[in-house]
Amino acid sequence: MNRVGVDIGGTFTDVALAHAGGLSTCKVLTNYTHPEQAILDGMAKAAQQAGVSLNQISQVIHGTTLVTNALIERRGAKLAFITTEGFRDVIEMRSENRFEQYDLNLSLPKPMVPREDRLTLNERMGPKGEVLLPLDSAEVDAMVATVLAGDYDAVAIGLIHSYANDAHEVLMAKALRVAQPDMSISLSSVISPQMRELPRFNTVIANAYVQPQVAEYLGHLVARLRDADIGAPVFMLHSAGGLISVETAAEQPVRLLESGPAGGAIFAADFARAHDLDKVLSFDMGGTTAKICLIENGAPKTANTFEVARTYRFKKGSGMTVSTPVVEMVEIGAGGGSIASIDGLGRIQVGPRSAASEPGPACYGRGGEEPTVTDANLLLGRLDPDDFAGGAIPLSVEAAEAAMTSKLANALGMQTSDAAFGVTEMVDENMANAARVHTVENGRDIEHFTMIGFGGGAPLHACRLCEKLGIKELLIPPGAGVGSAIGFLKAPFSYEATRGLFQRLDAFDAPAVNTALKELEGEAQAFVRAGASDAETHTRLTAFMRYAGQGWEIPVALPFKPFVDADSGDILAAFEAAYETLFGRTIDGLSIEITNWSLVVASVLPEVVRAIRHSSGTSAPAERVRQFYDAALRKTVDAHEVLRSALSSGRSVQGPAVIVEDETTTIVTSAFFAVGQGDGSLLLRRKDDA
Structure with missing residues (x-):
């Protein structure tokens, strides 16, 4: 099977083609006017290297920054937002947090939808799904007339407590589709059926805002591929690190927010498992941004919320919080460009x-x-x-x-x-500081981690970053320059379904939970089967829990099984273990609450091949001696230039050295040496710890 992974970045479009003879990769400059052209150019180049014709490609996997860029640059649809009377200003009032406490002239980000385009219905659901104020048919007809008169491209519907009962949202959407069948309509009860109206409203607005543009782009991409005699099915990598069909992506484009960086995290996690590394700091530096992610026990850390389009010095809280499954990482504007x-x-x-x-x-x-x-x-x-x-x-x-x-x-x-x-x-210190903050926020000690560096820029900077962070070991995988694209090829088919179901743990209602989980499993299985009909799957369950009175929850992994009321004790123990890991202690005397549930169905990936590890080796031949500036020594040093291909398994080079290949360059500073590993990776270790 000839499978292609394509990652469109801010500077380069990366292509990785897996074929019977191995892996062919290339980088081409991103074409901003016609991004699909860079995809076709890169695929043609990789296919030529592999000796494969384009019509022999059997699967195309794509990641894109289109959604993120459209939200940041405010290039989306003319949008109407329909909500419950009294809640039209939620997205403008935001939360009570000030992201810059001492700025007296603090300016909040403008909401995605202007106030005049935020429309209200006189209806009301209760938090348990009870109808407090029915939605009148005359109210629906009047809203349809208002939307049609406004000449909107898309409509987002987010009614209060619709995660508990979606009847009013469905009724409103049905009326709009009858009146204008081709209108793009997004429902919060479908896109983000969770508690908390602010992230839920933001998420459905973000989805509706980019949906026409993404649907047009994906349709155009598929058509261009067909014109190039590439009839292979196209799948998209979603932001939680799994594959979904191009049709699902067109319906729920908000799931593509961090699709490219998620591929990089999968790439790093695969090598973490191959090298039996339990604590890994993934460092992905491309042409525009740098991304840092924690990978523990062979899996990247994930979250159910993400903040996009930060407007104030990239500070947390200054952007738009959306509730969609995502690989949790910190991303800063630090790339080669x-x-x-x-x-x-x-x-x-x-x-x-x-x-x-x-x-x-x-x-x-x-x-x-x-x-x-x-x-x-x-x-x-x-x-x-x-x-x-x-x-x-x-x-x-x-x-x-x-x-x-x-x-x-x-x-x-x-x-x-x-x-x-x-x-x-400066850029190295910015990245080091981001890594320190990210690990501290997750209750980890960064010095005990191994760094895995990839992307075109990371191998240039990773050694210096390790020096700043006190990290003793660094891994540069093969194909590091196009790591995210390779990661696409290693991703499972997966889908995460979520549901808001509030319960106090001391009043745990197992039948209600089991009913909700059965529905979530059916939803997730349907999406996964659309892309991998006969794949073996596994299921992961997460409850989002907190102490009563707290403002936010933590994720707690639980076994997926039919629950009984007596399981509340095991759930309590799992919550306290997770809470203590994050905060170092638990709190006595407070009740515990469950707010949301998340269920992931994913196809089972093949076992990774364990890499043969070498901690030392015989010297590799140098091509020449060249000079570079060693930041730690504050001087220019003579360095051996070594071809990446010369660092085969068990061959080594002492720093200072420069290891060259087509897609990136690895700088080995004076404090490190590099050893080729059995899987083609480079292991860089500090000389004083060898």
């Missing part, structure tokens, strides 16, 4: 603006005039100007130097090389 500038205090800042692929870093010679991280790495000797991307993109040292000098060095009164060092050191 991130632009360096000087802030009001005269300090070098990097990102979040990016030169992306159009025009790209100054050294690309495509019109970019701003200094970027890639320009800095080139000036510090970490990139070969004649062998970048396997020689496909020649780099201009002169253009990089001109941008770094004119925009930074001259203004700061320093040497160009010092400015370049400042850029790389």
Whole structure:
């Protein structure tokens, strides 16, 4: 079977083709005007390398940033939001939290839907699904007339407590579809049937806002593939790290929010299992962003909420919180194309603006005039100007130097090389700080983790990041430059179904829970079977629980089985264990509540092949000696340049060294050495810990 994974990033589109002879990969610049063209170009290039014709491709798996970009840039449908009378301003009032406590001029993000487009119905459901105020047919007819008169492209319907009883949402949607059959309509009881109206409303709004655009893009992509004689089925990677059909993705595009980065987490988790690593810090650095994720016991950490489009210095709370299954990670504007500038205090800042692929870093010679991280790495000797991307993109040292000098060095009164060092050191510290915060928030000690670095930029920066974080071991997998695309090929078919069902644990109602879980399992199984009809599956169950009076819940893994009332004791023990892991202690004397349930059905993946590990080895032959700037030593050092292919199993190189391949470059600093592993990975370890 010839399977293709395609990841469209902010700078590069990555393609990985798995075929009978192995794996063929390539990177092409992202085409912002026609993103599907970069996909076709990359697939053609990879197929040519593999000796496979395009009509022999049997499966296409795609991840995209289209949804995230549309929400950030506010490029979506003209949208109406229908909600219950008295709740139209929930999305504007947000929560009570101030994401910047001491900013007296704090400006809250504008809601996705202007107030005049937020429409209300005079109806009301209770929290247990009881009808408190019926929805009158005349009210429905009047709303249909209002929507039609507004000439909207899409409608989001989010009524209070619809997770407990969706009858009024369904009634309203049915009337709209009769009046205008081609209108895009999203229901909160379908998209996010969970407690808490703010994230539920945000989620259904986000889904409706991007649905026409995503449906058009996916339809166009499938048509272009068919025109290119690629008749293979197309699947999408959703943000929780599983595959769904392109039809499901078109109906629920909000599930694609972090589809690309999720592929990277799957890629890292696969190598964590192969190397028997229980505690892994996944570090994915591309051209526009860097993503950091915790992987424990061979699986990435997941969450049921995600914050998109942060508007205030990327601070938590300044964005739009949506409740959709997602691989939990921290993402910052720190990639190879991130632009360096000087802030009001005269300090070098990097990102979040990016030169992306159009025009790209100054050294690309495509019109970019701003200094970027890639320009800095080139000036510090970490990139070969004649062998970048396997020689496909020649780099201009002169253009990089001109941008770094004119925009930074001259203004700061320093040497160009010092400015370049400042850029790389700033971006490395930003990423290190994000990693520290992420691990502390999850109650972990980062020094005990192994880093797995991938993406075009991570191998350049990972050693320095390990030095800053005190991490002693780093793994660079084969194909690291296109890690997310390879991760798509390793993803299971999966679907997560959620339901709000509030209960006090001391009044645990097992029959009600079992009824809800049976419905969730049926929903999830239906979506998985649509993509993998005969696959073996397994089921994971999570309850979201809290102490009474607390404002937020924690996820608690539970066995999937028919519950009896007496199981409340086991559920209590599981909650206290999870709570103590996160916060170091439990709280006596407080009741415990369950708010939401999550059930995941996923296809069973084959067992990974255990890698043969080497902690040392014989020296690999060097191609030449070149120089790069070692940040820890604050000086330029002589380094052996070694081909990645020369570091076969059991071959090693002492740092400082530069390991080169077509899609990325691995910098081995003076404090580390690298050893080839049995699966083609590179293991980098600190010399003083060997």
